[in-house]
Amino acid sequence: MTDPKAASDYVPNPNFTQSDWDEVSDNPELTDDELARMRSGGEGLPPELSVAFKSRGGRPRLDAKRVPVSLRIDPDVLAAFKATGAGWQTRMNEALAEAAKKLVAA
Numbered sequence: 001m002t003d004p005k006a007a008s009d010y011v012p013n014p015n016f017t018q019s020d021w022d023e024v025s026d027n028p029e030l031t032d033d034e035l036a037r038m039r040s041g042g043e044g045l046p047p048e049l050s051v052a053f054k055s056r057g058g059r060p061r062l063d064a065k066r067v068p069v070s071l072r073i074d075p076d077v078l079a080a081f082k083a084t085g086a087g088w089q090t091r092m093n094e095a096l097a098e099a100a101k102k103l104v105a106a
Contacts, residue, residue, distance in 0.1 A: 066093070
């Protein structure tokens with residue numbers, strides 16, 4: 001019998017019988033001792049693997065969260081930053097931060 005979730009063009013290999021599949025997929029039941037030793041998540045893993053599973057990808061968190069704003073700027077200024085490609089908002093923030101330092105220093 002084929003799996004109803006299998007691809008519509010799936011055809012079982014006629015060279016393998018059900019007893020062949022039963023022989024290679026015969027997983028023994030877990031013993032009470034094995035069940036008692038099981039640990040969830042990274043508890044049963046080596047420390048380096050446990051850390052890897054806890055680590056989340058992505059950008060590191062900033063010390064100070066950025067604040068979303070609505071800002072009216074000239075279209076040519078926006079086009080110039082967007083033309084620099086991905087990360088243009090970060091570069092715009094850096095340019096504004098540099099200008100802010102000059103204003104404070106003056």
